[in-house]
Amino acid sequence: MSKHPLRIDANEHAATALRLIHRFSWLRPTELGRLLYPRNKHARKYAEKLLRKLTALRLVIERKLPGRSAGTAYVVSTRGATKLDTWADVHKGYKSGKDWGAYQNGVWYPPNSWQHDLWAIGVASLLAEQLGHEVLPDSYLRQTAPSEVKYPDALLVCRDKGFSAWLEVESSRKTGKNLDQLVRAVIGASRGKPLAYFDEVQDTPVKVGIIAILVGARDERGYNLDHWGRFERKLQALGGVKAPVTLIRCWMSLKGVGVGSIRIDHITLSPYNQPIKNP
Incomplete structure (x- = not known):
């Protein structure tokens, strides 16, 4: 029996996670978990699960931060920005975060800030x-x-x-x-x-x-x-x-x-x- 195609609804937690990533420009699982599941000891784990879904749907882009144990930042993809627009009551003009940071000699670096x-x-x-x-x-x-x-x-x-x-x-x-x-x-x-x-x-x-x-x-x-x-x-x-x-x-x-x-x-x-x- 085949699995149902992966999908996302506007009112589910993964959709809220996508909106938060756009609001903040980028988020790591740690900070996303705090915002979504305050005072929950499993907050980061739950956030990581939502991010896996968003990644599988190609609604976010992973960006590895520099330094030891800095972790991964997530930004909204072009597809993710389009999805946010379809959920909006009026056209909001959501933008992708794909241009956050820059590539140098084929290696991605975050902004200095x-x-x-x-x-x-x-x-x-x-x-x-x-x-x-x-x-x-x-x-x-x-x-x-x-x-x-x-x-x-x-x-x-x-x-x-x-x-x-x-x-x-x-x-x-x-x-x-x-x-x-x-x-x-x-x-x-x-x-x-x-x-x-x-x-x-x-x-x-x-x-x-x-x-x-x-x-x-x-x-x-x-x-x-x-x-x-x-x-x-x-x-x-x-x-x-x-x-x-x-x-x-x-x-x-x-x-x-x-x-x-x-x-x-x-x-x-x-x-x-x-x-x-x-x-």
Whole structure:
């Protein structure tokens, strides 16, 4: 007896996985599992099963990330983008992720930003898992609001409580003007005055600023990097704060190249704040 042809329906878990991959531009099984099956110890395994189906249907493309145990990223194929369009109530113009990264001498390489982007995806997926927030990643916001002057690494949307949080991931690649914007973005969001406004969160305005910081960060020479100290020094260079403001720090710990866990604390900055040591 022959097997039934493999197919996918718009309302099944594999279809939800395909939509999430498009929303984030790319996902590994680890982060996809967190988003689909929060707090489930078998989340990655379930995600891998869905990805096998999507791969068999040629709706996604596998991209091997560089480095030991970095894993595989999945992007939406041209066929996958067409499938998403057929499910949409109106034509959305879904796009393939086949051009994510580039080939050099026949070898595929991800964009230079992939490590930072993976940390942002990892933090956002863990926050969503722990707090139940919806995630609007940078890539999605750029698609839906292409003319904004500043984008967060992600917006965490809490629709039942009517607010959103602006997430910035501090890393050594954010220097100069980029670090200025990071500080202004987190402080502005914490005061309910974000650097950009998005139609997607009109009913859940940004009222919270989150800065994610890598615990035990080191530079290429092996020296410790004090990312929170960088934030404080840049804030002071920009004139400090004129009135107390409370923001959220999210301390990241890695597992391999991705974010394995986070720890959250709140800190209130004032014009008279003394330097605060990293925990």
